[in-house]
Amino acid sequence: MSETLPSPIKVDCRGIDVFYDDKQAIFDISMPIEDRAVTAFIGPSGCGKSTFLRCMNRMNDTIEGAKVTGEIIMDGADINDPHVDPVLLRSQVGMVFQKPNPFPKSIYDNVAYGARIHGLANRKNELDEIVETSLRRASLWEEVKDRLHTPGTGLSGGQQQRLCIARAISIQPEVILMDEPCSALDPIATARIEELIDELRENYCIVIVTHSMQQAARVSQKTAFFHLGKLIEMGETEMIFTNPDNQMTQDYITGRFG
Numbered sequence: 001m002s003e004t005l006p007s008p009i010k011v012d013c014r015g016i017d018v019f020y021d022d023k024q025a026i027f028d029i030s031m032p033i034e035d036r037a038v039t040a041f042i043g044p045s046g047c048g049k050s051t052f053l054r055c056m057n058r059m060n061d062t063i064e065g066a067k068v069t070g071e072i073i074m075d076g077a078d079i080n081d082p083h084v085d086p087v088l089l090r091s092q093v094g095m096v097f098q099k100p101n102p103f104p105k106s107i108y109d110n111v112a113y114g115a116r117i118h119g120l121a122n123r124k125n126e127l128d129e130i131v132e133t134s135l136r137r138a139s140l141w142e143e144v145k146d147r148l149h150t151p152g153t154g155l156s157g158g159q160q161q162r163l164c165i166a167r168a169i170s171i172q173p174e175v176i177l178m179d180e181p182c183s184a185l186d187p188i189a190t191a192r193i194e195e196l197i198d199e200l201r202e203n204y205c206i207v208i209v210t211h212s213m214q215q216a217a218r219v220s221q222k223t224a225f226f227h228l229g230k231l232i233e234m235g236e237t238e239m240i241f242t243n244p245d246n247q248m249t250q251d252y253i254t255g256r257f258g
């Protein structure tokens with residue numbers, strides 16, 4: 001791993017609590033997230049990884065009964081400020097889900113969709129360029145360039161996930177959130193996505209929830225270990241997996257619980 005100088009903080013989460021109705025799911029989590037790096041969230045199922053991830057693009061707003069308090073500072077402003085447009089925020093903080101979810105549209109239209117609604121291209125050739133660049137960055141171009149007008153849903157699972165990544169990238173986000181992006185994929189497709197994540201981190205701030213500790217160790221520079229809605233420990237991935245400070249982290253990474 002070639003991490004040298006520390007990167008600046010892209011998203012600074014401060015004192016975050018999340019409630020689903022009366023039940024508290026996240027307890028006072030503060031976490032600085034670095035730019036141009038991959039941060040992995042690990043921990044037993046139900047410990048709050050996805051809930052915390054969803055705070056970063058206000059996806060919890062879409063869940064009835066969910067309430068988030070605390071500050072999430074991105075580029076100097078709190079994303080929970082009432083003046084922030086959540087739709088615009090989600091174009092800056094893209095998301096890739098567990099199950100690939102291409103729109104029931106052509107490959108081309110899947111990638112062009114965001115650029116069209118955000119008015120990023122005025123002419124057809126500009127849109128063509130956005131589609132090609134996004135598909136290239138998602139390392140899918142070579143496989144689909146001759147069938148751009150066929151349905152995205154006709155691709156393999158791994159290709160569909162790369163299509164969803166291309167779709168997220170097409171509107172030039174700064175942060176990409178990934179919620180177990182490989183859990184529906186076979187090992188070969190998983191390896192391709194992991195390679196892609198490693199390439200993308202040069203230009204983006206990436207946060208990935210994973211149930212696979214091997215995956216966290218392979219793709220991330222920073223790892224955060226959650227337990228029962230609390231952040232137990234966060235640090236350099238190598239340190240978390242070899243010499244964590246906390247006994248609970250040690251027990252988890254050595255398979256003693258979870």
Ligand code: ADP
Nearest residue numbers: 020025043044045046047048049050051052063
């Ligand atoms: P993880 O991603 O670590 O598996 P989650 O963030 O999905 O954990 O869940 C954390 C806690 O919040 C769990 O107790 C879960 O049952 C609860 N929870 C998650 N989503 C919802 C929801 N939409 N409504 C109510 N409770 C939820």
